[in-house]
Amino acid sequence: MSIVLGDREYFKDVKKIKFEGKDSKNPFSYRFYDENKIVLGKKMGEHFKFAVAYWHSFVNPGNDPFGVGTKSFPWSKSSDPFQNACDKMDAAFEFISKLGLKHFCFHDFDLIEEGSSLSESEKRLEKITSYAKEKIKESDINVLWGTANLFSNPRYMNGAATNPEFDILSVAAAQVKNALDVTIELGGENYVFWGGREGYMSLLNTDMKRELDHLAKFLHLSKDYARSQGFKGCFFIEPKPMEPTKHQYDFDAATVIGFLEHYGLDKDFKLNIEVNHATLASHTFQHELQVAANSNMLGSMDANRGDYQNGWDTDQFPNNIYEIVESLLVIIQSGGFQGGGINFDAKTRRNSIDLNDMFYSHIGAIDLFAKGLLITEKILNDSEYSKLLQERYASFDVGKGKDFEDGKISMKDLYQHASKLKEPKLISGRQELFENIINRYI
Ligand code: XLS
Ligand code: NI
Ligand code: NI
Numbered sequence: 001m002s003i004v005l006g007d008r009e010y011f012k013d014v015k016k017i018k019f020e021g022k023d024s025k026n027p028f029s030y031r032f033y034d035e036n037k038i039v040l041g042k043k044m045g046e047h048f049k050f051a052v053a054y055w056h057s058f059v060n061p062g063n064d065p066f067g068v069g070t071k072s073f074p075w076s077k078s079s080d081p082f083q084n085a086c087d088k089m090d091a092a093f094e095f096i097s098k099l100g101l102k103h104f105c106f107h108d109f110d111l112i113e114e115g116s117s118l119s120e121s122e123k124r125l126e127k128i129t130s131y132a133k134e135k136i137k138e139s140d141i142n143v144l145w146g147t148a149n150l151f152s153n154p155r156y157m158n159g160a161a162t163n164p165e166f167d168i169l170s171v172a173a174a175q176v177k178n179a180l181d182v183t184i185e186l187g188g189e190n191y192v193f194w195g196g197r198e199g200y201m202s203l204l205n206t207d208m209k210r211e212l213d214h215l216a217k218f219l220h221l222s223k224d225y226a227r228s229q230g231f232k233g234c235f236f237i238e239p240k241p242m243e244p245t246k247h248q249y250d251f252d253a254a255t256v257i258g259f260l261e262h263y264g265l266d267k268d269f270k271l272n273i274e275v276n277h278a279t280l281a282s283h284t285f286q287h288e289l290q291v292a293a294n295s296n297m298l299g300s301m302d303a304n305r306g307d308y309q310n311g312w313d314t315d316q317f318p319n320n321i322y323e324i325v326e327s328l329l330v331i332i333q334s335g336g337f338q339g340g341g342i343n344f345d346a347k348t349r350r351n352s353i354d355l356n357d358m359f360y361s362h363i364g365a366i367d368l369f370a371k372g373l374l375i376t377e378k379i380l381n382d383s384e385y386s387k388l389l390q391e392r393y394a395s396f397d398v399g400k401g402k403d404f405e406d407g408k409i410s411m412k413d414l415y416q417h418a419s420k421l422k423e424p425k426l427i428s429g430r431q432e433l434f435e436n437i438i439n440r441y442i
Contacts, residue, residue: 144341
């Protein structure tokens with residue numbers, strides 16, 4: 001069957017977004033994102049593999065617990081699910097290429113509506129995958145990561161891989177197998193597991209140990225299957241503490257790393273850190289990135305922001321330059337992402353109903369990262385920041401301090417060293433000075 005690609009233009013008002021420099025007042029231009037500009041030794045476009053999230057931008061029409069969707073997408077008008085899926089994909093590829101980006105991320109049933117049976121869903125996925133392959137071939141847009149939606153269908157109300165019913169776990173596995181097949185077929189660079197319903201609502205009816213063992217087995221089987229099919233990319237776990245469950249097993253970076261190491265999954269899995277999930281776990285985003293980097297597991301990020309006045313995953317587009325600069329300091333100093341990039345897991349507000357709002361939101365966020373990178377370069381290259389940080393630990397660079405780091409010293413040696421000291425001199429942490437240096441460049 002030969003595939004005919006759609007030729008409708010969905011975003012007629014908007015031409016390709018170009019870099020126009022920081023004085024530009026054109027809302028459809030980049031003021032800082034200059035793809036080919038060399039910053040910190042490589043092109044901006046190489047630092048940032050930006051990806052558009054299919055679900056937020058092309059699927060979710062803005063429904064919330066109090067009301068139905070507000071957004072009427074011109075690509076969701078057909079009664080035929082395959083036609084809808086093709087229209088949606090045409091719109092997505094047009095949008096991504098007008099932004100000058102090269103990646104997108106998806107859940108299986110973002111691509112096409114789930115069928116009423118496993119085999120019907122499988123058929124639908126096969127059809128849209130063929131269509132997507134053609135779209136990918138005629139563009140330079142690729143899949144940053146794929147995933148399976150194991151949280152929307154009512155069958156997952158008690159979890160997917162951690163469901164107390166074996167039959168449901170099997171259906172989830174079949175779904176992951178299919179999502180892996182699609183990701184591999186489309187040349188996806190990575191695969192994500194976000195366990196929205198892998199956790200509990202009440203510990204009273206939950207055998208936590210058994211559920212965690214099942215989750216680990218499920219991940220092992222998924223990984224082994226993907227590897228057997230030739231998948232070379234990374235698997236990412238995306239931590240989140242809660243919502244929709246009361247307690248999600250992948251609570252935060254430290255919890256996930258402990259889990260991966262305990263179950264022997266740490267060689268294949270890395271982390272996808274999301275801003276709003278970090279803050280829900282009462283951490284800063286920077287903290288979560290650093291914890292992942294410490295274990296060599298900083299795989300990718302889901303960029304967004306929460307709301308300081310409420311406590312849920314509002315998935316707003318990022319706009320906080322302090323947060324982004326401090327995060328980039330962690331990312332750059334730890335050598336960048338392993339395999340992943342920056343996925344905009346963010347949605348325009350429910351009352352932002354124009355198609356142009358999709359552009360404003362992405363342009364603003366992309367420019368924020370670009371501006372943040374330029375600031376980070378100055379902090380690292382022109383300021384005393386790195387030196388001050390290093391100096392703080394200088395007593396471990398020489399003498400007994402170095403011996404301690406090198407493991408050449410015993411508890412008794414430490415005792416003897418301490419016995420010879422008067423009360424040690426106190427040294428200021430100078431937090432305000434560090435903060436002022438960051439502000440000097442912002
Ligand atoms: C939800 C998650 C989800 C994952 C992909 O909070 O962020 O969107 O990124 O399943
Ligand atoms: Ni996410
Ligand atoms: Ni989220």
